[in-house]
Amino acid sequence: MLVLAATPIGRVGDAPPRLAHELATADVVAAEDTRRLRRLTSDLGIEVGGRVVSYFEGNEQARTPALLEALLAGDRVVLVTDAGMPSVSDPGYRLVAAAVEHDLRVTAVPGPSAVLTALAVSGLPVDRFCFEGFLPRKAGERARRLDRLRDEERTMVFFEAPHRTAALLSAMADALGDDRPGAVCRELTKTYEEVRRGGLRELAAWAADGVRGEVTVVVAGAEAAPEVGDDPESLAAAVADAEEDGMTRKEAIAAVAKRAGVPKRVVYDVVHVR
Structure with missing residues (x-):
């Protein structure tokens, strides 16, 4: 069985109760960062009884076949990333797809998610939303992606690195409008958590002074266009x-x-x- 185990996005106290049990009893633990895994297990007061392997963006493709072999041999493989749910803008998709292709069971330990946490505290509509993850770093490619999202009516959630947040917000203002409502959620659940709300141009000006920590950006969807008759x-x-x-x-x-x-x-x- 493959177990996708969510890990805290900030406070270790947010770890789901099952997480400690899964890590302690797994045959194999695949971790995005083995050092962070050691800190997490120390905070949880447990030891990993099985084999620990690294599984990150740089080796994900090469390491997936070996993990698949372990699953096929009957091992219980637990996959954890640095924070949140594996495979959501993190390593994991390749292994899940391989397991599904071989009719192996895939389950999850539900838990913290920066996507849903930011959406919930943003103050923007939550009845319909889409997750866009990280946009392209190159300005031209990013602008083209945003142009395609101009008429998206659902609330949109993005990830971004702190040093690129100002550029992202400025590009969003150019493509979606200066006054399109947004929220920058920084260091969610941590000591210096901050949620900054306002129009995209206003948020870009605020971010120009520098942003620190993990960043999730939430942007309101476009207003529904009025219906048009076919005459x-x-x-x-x-x-x-x-x-x-x-x-x-x-x-x-x-x-x-x-x-x-x-x-x-x-x-x-x-x-x-x-």
Whole structure:
């Protein structure tokens, strides 16, 4: 059996009760950082009885076959990362996929999650959300990703390194709007926990002075676009409104076609015939 075990994102007291038992009784513990694992087990007052191996981004692909062999041999393999749930922007997906492919059981020890914690304290809508993880580091690639998220109506959750947080927020303001509501959640559950809320441009200005610690960014989704009728007059008016809001003609035609549920060619013909 493969056990994905969530670990505290800050306070060791948040560790789920099952975590200590799983670590102490596992045949194999695969850890993102074996030094952090030793600190965690010391804090929990336990010792790992099985074999400990490192399993991080740099060796994940190479080490997965050996861990799969252990699973196939009947071992109970427990996977832990530095914080939170394995495979969520952390190592683990390859091993889970391999285990599933071989019809092996995969279970989890539920526990702390920076994604859900940040979402809950952000003050933004939580009924529908999506997790985008880390955006590309290169400015152009990041801008293209954000452009695709401009009309996303669900609340969005992102991870970012502290030294890149200001650049991320500035790029978000450029793509999504200066006043789009957001929240920067820093050092969640730790001593210096801070949640900074405001418009994206305001948050970017705040972050320009430097941000420390683990960072999770939550951004409000776009307001739902009004429905568009499929008659020529409604389509043409919707395209004109979109262009006034800064879209190119091509972008406006595509957006209106999607909202109206008609082919782009229909909207194109309406606009250009008129």
